[in-house]
Amino acid sequence: MAQVLEFKLPDLGEGLTEAEIVRWLVAVGDVVAIDQPVVEVETAKAMVEVPCPYGGVVTARFGEEGTELPVGAPLLTVAVGEPADGAVAPAAPQKAEAKDAESSEYSGNVLVGYGTAGPAARRRRVRRDGPVTAPATAAVAAPAAAPVSAPAPAVVDGPVPVISPLVRKLAREKGLDLRTLRGSGPDGLILRADVENAVRAAEAPAPAPAPQPVTAPAGAERSEMGAPPAEGWGRVPLRGIRGAVADKLSRSRTEIPDATCWVDADATELMAARAAMNAAGGPKISVLALLARICTAGLARFPELNSTVDTAAREIVRLPSVHLGFAAQTDRGLVVPVVRDAHTRTAESLTAEFARLTESARQGTLTPADLTGGTFTLNNYGVFGVDGSTPIINHPEAAMLGVGRIIPKPWVHQGELAVRQVVQLSLTFDHRVCDGGTAGGFLRYVADCVENPAVLLRTL
Numbered sequence: 182m183a184q185v186l187e188f189k190l191p192d193l194g195e196g197l198t199e200a201e202i203v204r205w206l207v208a209v210g211d212v213v214a215i216d217q218p219v220v221e222v223e224t225a226k227a228m229v230e231v232p233c234p235y236g237g238v239v240t241a242r243f244g245e246e247g248t249e250l251p252v253g254a255p256l257l258t259v260a261v262g263e264p265a266d267g268a269v270a271p272a273a274p275q276k277a278e279a280k281d282a283e284s285s286e287y288s289g290n291v292l293v294g295y296g297t298a299g300p301a302a303r304r305r306r307v308r309r310d311g312p313v314t315a316p317a318t319a320a321v322a323a324p325a326a327a328p329v330s331a332p333a334p335a336v337v338d339g340p341v342p343v344i345s346p347l348v349r350k351l352a353r354e355k356g357l358d359l360r361t362l363r364g365s366g367p368d369g370l371i372l373r374a375d376v377e378n379a380v381r382a383a384e385a386p387a388p389a390p391a392p393q394p395v396t397a398p399a400g401a402e403r404s405e406m407g408a409p410p411a412e413g414w415g416r417v418p419l420r421g422i423r424g425a426v427a428d429k430l431s432r433s434r435t436e437i438p439d440a441t442c443w444v445d446a447d448a449t450e451l452m453a454a455r456a457a458m459n460a461a462g463g464p465k466i467s468v469l470a471l472l473a474r475i476c477t478a479g480l481a482r483f484p485e486l487n488s489t490v491d492t493a494a495r496e497i498v499r500l501p502s503v504h505l506g507f508a509a510q511t512d513r514g515l516v517v518p519v520v521r522d523a524h525t526r527t528a529e530s531l532t533a534e535f536a537r538l539t540e541s542a543r544q545g546t547l548t549p550a551d552l553t554g555g556t557f558t559l560n561n562y563g564v565f566g567v568d569g570s571t572p573i574i575n576h577p578e579a580a581m582l583g584v585g586r587i588i589p590k591p592w593v594h595q596g597e598l599a600v601r602q603v604v605q606l607s608l609t610f611d612h613r614v615c616d617g618g619t620a621g622g623f624l625r626y627v628a629d630c631v632e633n634p635a636v637l638l639r640t641l
Contacts, residue, residue, distance in 0.1 A: 184260070184261055184262055185240055185258050185259070185260050185261075186235050186237075186258065186259050186260075186261055187255055187257075187258050188219075188233055188234065188235060188255075188256050188257050188258070188259060189253050189254060189255055189256055190222070190231070190250050190251070190252050190253060190254050190255075190256045191231070191252070192252050192253075193222075193224055193229065193252070193549065198251060198252055199224075199249055199250060199251045199252060200222035200223060200224045200249070200250060200252070201222060201223045201224075201247065201248065201249045201250075201420070201421055202220060202221075202222055202244050202245070202246050202247065202248050202249075202250065203220075203221045203222060203223050203228065203246060203247075204220070204221040204246055204373065205219070205220050205221075205242060205246060206218050206219050206220055206221060206230070207219045207220075207239050207242075207257075208239065208242075209239050209240065209241060209242060210238065210239065211238070211239045212237070212238055212239075213233050213235070213236060213237065213238075213239055213259065214236045215233070215234065215235065215236040216232045216233070216234070217232060217233055217236075218230035218231060218232050218233075219231060219232070219233045219239070219256075219257060220242075220256065220257075222250075223421055223422070223513075224421075224549070227545075227546075227547045227548055227549050227551070227552060228513070228545040228546065228547075229548065229549075231256070233257070233259065235259040235261050236259075236261060237259040237260045237261035237262070238259065238260045239257055239258070239259055240257075240258045240259065240260050241257060241258045242256075242257045243255045243256055243257060244256075245366050245370070245372065246366070246372050246373060247348075247366055247370050247372060249420070348371060348372065348373050348376055350512050351373065351376050351377075352376050355376070355380045355383075357376060357379055357380060357383070359371060359376075361379075362375050362376065362379055363375070421513075422513050422514045422516070423514050426514060426515055429575070429576055430573050432576050433573050433574050433575070433576040434573060436492070436576065437490075437574050437576065437611050437613075438611065438612045438613060439573075439574055439609050439610065439611060439612065440609070440610060440612050440617070440620070441571045441572070441607055441608065441609045441610075442607070442608055442610075442617065442620055442621055442624055443569060443605055443606060443607040443608070443624075444605070444606055444624055444625070444628050445603055445604070445605050445606075446603070446604055446605075446606055446627075446628040446631045446632050447592055447594065447601045447602070447603055447631075447632045448587045448601075448602045448603065448604045448631050448632070449594075449601045449602040450631075450632060450633055450634055451468075451471060451602075451630075451631045451632070451634050452468075452587065452602050454471075454634045455468060455471060458528070463529070464529055464532060464533065465532070466528050466529065466532050467531075467532045467535060467536075468561075468587070469507065469531075469532075469535055469559070469561055470528045470529075470531035470532040470535060471528060471634075472559060472561070472582075472584060472627075472631075473505055473507070473520070473523055473531050473535075473559055474526075474527075474528050474531060474637070475627050475630040475631065475637060476503075476505065476523075476557065476559055476582060476627065477503050477505065477523050477524040477526075478626075478630070478637055479623050479626045479627050479630075480503050480524070480557060480623075481524065482622075482623070482626060483615075483619055483622060483623040483626070484499050485497075485499070485579070485614050485615040485619050486557065486579055486580040486610060486614065486615065486619070486620070486623055487499065487500050487503055487556050487557050487579070487580075488500055488556075488579045488614050489556070489577045489578060489579060490577070490579070490611065490613050490614065497613070497614050500556045502521075502522055502524065502556065503522070503523045503524040503556055503557060504519050504520065504521050504522065504523065504554050504555050504556045504557075505519065505520045505523035505555065505556075505557055505558070505559060506518065506519045506520075506555030506556075506557070506558040506559070506575055506578075507520070507535065507538075507558065507559045507560070507561065508558065508559075508560040508561070508562070509538070509539055509542045510565075511542045511543055511545070512543075512545075513545060516542050516547060516552060517552065517555060517558060517575055518538035518539070518541070518542055518547055518551050518552060519538075519551060519552065519553065519554055519555040520534045520535065520538065521554070538551060555575060555578060556578060557578055557579075557580060557581070557582075558572075558574075558575045558578060558580075558581040558582075559581075559582050559584070560572050560581055560582065560583045560584065561583075561584045562583055562584070562585065563584050563585045563586035563587060563604065564586075566586055567585060567586065568585040568586060568588075568605050569583075569585050569605045569607055570583050570585070570607060571583075571607065571609060572607060572609045573609065574609055574610075574611060578611075579610060579611040579614045579615075580608060580609065580610040580611065580614075580620070580623075581608070581609050582606065582607070582608050582624075582627065583606070583607040583608070583609070584604060584605075584606060584607075585604055585605040585606075585607075586604070587602050587603070587604040588602070588603065588604075589601070589602060589603070590602075590603040604631065606624060606627060606628055606631070608620055608623065608624045608627075
């Protein structure tokens, strides 16, 4: 006997309460296996594929791409088991007679923060009264393909109606102006299919060059000479990862009485040491890894900066391990992956872990576990070509070291003016955990190691 089981958006861990549907991986009528990913969702921390704990035929999907769902909301329904008369495959979910039999399928597959091996109590029994004709909740679901060529939804005033960062990325890669599109999603929301259709149409031979009136967003009449506004103009909702970053930075500045100190350092010897390491063969050592190694050694001398403040207990909690976060800019925005137990790693190990996490960040495959638990953050904003900054502490940590670009500059070296590789180091710290003496001591130690890496050997 077949039964229809409802799969709800699971708890993705780390206190996340909602997620946005980025891309459906299955359609209504598809046969899915246990643990097969069925949808790609974006949380405030990561992009994850959600595996389905049931095997059977998908009978309904709940929500279009770009829709934000709360944890516990219906995600899809699956008809499992065989039809009542013992037919072979459950190809016709409409005739799937629900039965109160408990499904024994579970996978044990654990994503992050939840596992599909959860107790069967999570599965809702389906009412046995009457055949199930495409789930009774059809008013909520949008099972069939959305009407792509819907009767021209009114062009939305204001911001471009697109939520998914992947859709924006796809449009950007294809050189497509999203303002020229009309979304087929709810309220004119631009979906991935809209972008793909537009790209195909653009690549079609010789489209008629009919001058098309600009479907100007609100306020476009203010632009000079009637020209359309520049790309990126308008309002952008603070949602997803952008919203999470905004909340965290605001909380940091609201709760943490921070202060910043900085120093210029001659990084010539550090760069020479790195060149010597790489000339010896083996995996290339990155500058970031060397700076991380210096940081962990500095935190061993100044543990006040590897701590957090328990405001409820009014206590400073000094942490036994250094889980080093590092800022990484991606197409999805700023993320801070965490290198676990950085204080126990060698420069080679740090280099490898930085490379792995950076690649995952670019691919959007970081898990919430990769993005949480940091105790100190290293921010190498020099890759953006800037010399200095005032880093905002990654709440609830107590400090962040910022590193500017390393460039040749005039520098007094051994009493004479010389051209040296100079870098600016900035330390922002929570003034509750220490005073300027400690912060200055840490920063001076880091600068000394940068200027003379042999200093580091004294503490290893």
